[in-house]
Amino acid sequence: MSALSNIILVGIGILLTVTSLWYGQNHHLLPASAANSAPLFDSLFNSTLTIATGIFLIVQGVLIYTAIRYRKRRGDWGDGDPNHGNVLLEIVWTAIPAVIILWLGLSSLDVYQAINGGVGMGGHTHSGMAASEMTMAMEEPDHGAADSGYAYTPVVVPGKEVGKPELVVQVQGMQYAWVFTYPESGLVAGELHLPLNKRVRLEMTALDVNHAFWVPQFRLKQDVIPGRETYLEFVPSQLGEYPIICAELCGPYHGVMAGQLFVETPEAFERWQQEQILATRPDDSTLALAPQSESAFARAQQQRLGIPADIHQALQQGSQFSG
Ligand SMILES: [Cu+2]
Numbered sequence: 001m002s003a004l005s006n007i008i009l010v011g012i013g014i015l016l017t018v019t020s021l022w023y024g025q026n027h028h029l030l031p032a033s034a035a036n037s038a039p040l041f042d043s044l045f046n047s048t049l050t051i052a053t054g055i056f057l058i059v060q061g062v063l064i065y066t067a068i069r070y071r072k073r074r075g076d077w078g079d080g081d082p083n084h085g086n087v088l089l090e091i092v093w094t095a096i097p098a099v100i101i102l103w104l105g106l107s108s109l110d111v112y113q114a115i116n117g118g119v120g121m122g123g124h125t126h127s128g129m130a131a132s133e134m135t136m137a138m139e140e141p142d143h144g145a146a147d148s149g150y151a152y153t154p155v156v157v158p159g160k161e162v163g164k165p166e167l168v169v170q171v172q173g174m175q176y177a178w179v180f181t182y183p184e185s186g187l188v189a190g191e192l193h194l195p196l197n198k199r200v201r202l203e204m205t206a207l208d209v210n211h212a213f214w215v216p217q218f219r220l221k222q223d224v225i226p227g228r229e230t231y232l233e234f235v236p237s238q239l240g241e242y243p244i245i246c247a248e249l250c251g252p253y254h255g256v257m258a259g260q261l262f263v264e265t266p267e268a269f270e271r272w273q274q275e276q277i278l279a280t281r282p283d284d285s286t287l288a289l290a291p292q293s294e295s296a297f298a299r300a301q302q303q304r305l306g307i308p309a310d311i312h313q314a315l316q317q318g319s320q321f322s323g
Contacts, residue, residue, distance in 0.1 A: 024050030041219035165201035173211035212248035
């Protein structure tokens with residue numbers, strides 16, 4: 001090989017590396033990130049994409065170069081030189097992907113365990129193999145998770161101290177809706193509201209068939225399975241409204257199985273919770289909180305719901321209404 005072709009090869013190598021590194025960081029393929037789980041996923045995704053870009057460019061480059069360099073020339077009817085086997089090449093192109101896949105697998109397991117509350121595959125926990133910003137500390141739970149036989153492992157995620165979740169929400173998936181229960185207040189809602197910058201733990205199960213809880217902006221996706229609990233643990237970091245999508249084909253109306261997730265300030269979250277509790281349980285406490293006579297309360301509800309006055313009156317008097 002001449003000195004010139006060596007220089008060209010090194011130049012191509014540098015160009016390839018720079019291009020791959022640049023594209024790995026500037027692909028704009030992911031939506032906005034709105035939870036602390038997103039950077040964990042994104043750094044893994046970016047590294048994977050950097051490697052994939054490099055491999056793509058090498059393979060396509062060699063393909064195009066070979067097609068041009070060794071094309072059939074005019075008047076050449078030969079088969080070309082017999083060429084079979086290259087032990088060194090075969091070792092290299094087996095060893096490099098093996099190392100890449102092994103690294104990818106271990107890094108993925110780390111991220112997977114960080115976002116589902118430290119529960120490993122098959123219920124065992126592992127202690128951060130690949131060096132990363134997540135380290136895991138073993139600790140026994142004092143709620144829920146212990147009953148299902150899983151070890152509960154709080155996860156250190158950037159920007160948030162290790163600790164117990166500040167809010168637990170039970171998620172139920174069913175054909176074709178999500179139902180959210182807030183065990184502390186007993187509230188059951190069709191929307192998931194979460195306070196900003198609080199550590200949240202979702203305890204999820206399904207009532208009928210397999211579903212999957214997916215919030216793209218949080219980079220969270222987890223199977224929701226009848227008969228067992230799965231978990232997600234994260235800290236919402238951006239105010240806003242985000243879609244919850246079912247990511248497991250669960251029946252003919254799977255496509256419409258979507259929900260809404262609202263990240264709110266802790267004050268707005270409290271207000272929403274109080275409003276929901278009042279709206280779903282209009283009992284004595286409702287009247288106590290909004291001091292007014294029963295008829296004034298009924299009138300306000302009538303106006304709020306847009307019930308015509310005569311219908312409302314008829315209903316109040318308990319008389320038959322026909323029209
Ligand atoms: Cu579903």
